[in-house]
Amino acid sequence: MTATLELLQNLIRRQSVTPLDEGCQDVLAERLTKLDFVEERLNFADTQNLWLRRGTQRPLFTFLGHTDVVPTGPLDKWLSPPFEPTMRDGKLYGRGAADMKGGIAAFITAVERFVAKHPDHQGSIAVMMTSDEEGIATHGVVKVIEVLEQRNEKIDWCLVGEPSSDKKLGDVIRVGRRGSLCAKLTVLGIQGHVAYPELGDNPIHSFAPALKALTEEVWDHGNRCFPPTSLQVSNINSGTGAENIIPGSLEAQFNLRFSTELDEATIKQRTHAILDQYGFNYELHWRLSGNPFLTASGALIDATHIAIKAVTGFETKDDTGGGTSDGRFVAPTGAQVIELGPLNETIHKINECIDLNDLEVLSAIYEQILVELLVVRCNS
């Protein structure tokens, strides 16, 4: 069994459903402190955060990941228990295998091999972990970055191990992410008897045309780097459960994934303009999960392209799709941020898995990126 596979199995056995860590970070810290990484725990509220750094010089390369996982869903639908890592058909199954304990295991073994071969490398290497990525992310990386900024500790290059790959390992890297803006809408009506509609005001009926307008709105056309902005309604609730009552209110939630063509203020203003056309009373509460970010071409993207080509033989593609990530907290510091990790086909699903060969290839690519940045580039 390889070192990466063994470590991944150890991590999957820990039931670290967000915001729990269940000792995952202890395992990582124990391995890397043996290699002269300095360990810091930056825990806030219910969230465990770990900052491990080897070296004091710049440039500082950072691997960023999360040890929390999403809930399993119905256990009886899993072919093997989600927290018992199980090998079948050349794959390892378990919650977090791809998102993102596989990436974390590959980080650690890549660093171990790299340090063994290049103990006196240039610059510094850090590993940043949080247990609050899958949750609301208020006490995770955002807080660690605050601490680093306060002491002027600057990350030059940040690689997030989120599952970026599409059809084969390394075929897609994320060089940025769309913004994410969440809305909670309450449409206010008047509760009444369905037989006396003139005495009530049905919020479902009021909202229906506005819902159509919101979902049909062309928010923008995207641009060279970003796909068009999209709005998705995630929840609608109304009604008392009775067949003969007009409900008094309706709650809806929707989320916009937005490109750099738009910003928070413009989206809010345009949403109000749409809703205001329909003459109902409403309350609207917003939460900005993250602004869009984009890493310009530079050393990190170049090194990643070279490393993927060297290990796999093919060219990778730059992309800004998918969800947002904790990279949104790192990019505003001026760091170059990219994301490279396993195939995302099974993430958050029942029977999440990672291909055993992909795990080793990923670790080899990570190691090669360190070589490109902290050996080849720094010595040229």
Ligand SMILES: N[C@@H](CCC[C@H](NC(=O)CCC(=O)O)C(=O)O)C(=O)O
């Ligand atoms: N709940 C958090 C942020 C949620 C982040 C989440 N990201 C992913 O699912 C990554 C998937 C991928 O790699 O494409 C999301 O985009 O919703 C918050 O809102 O603070």
Ligand SMILES: [Zn+2]
């Ligand atoms: Zn993830």
Ligand SMILES: [Zn+2]
């Ligand atoms: Zn996830």
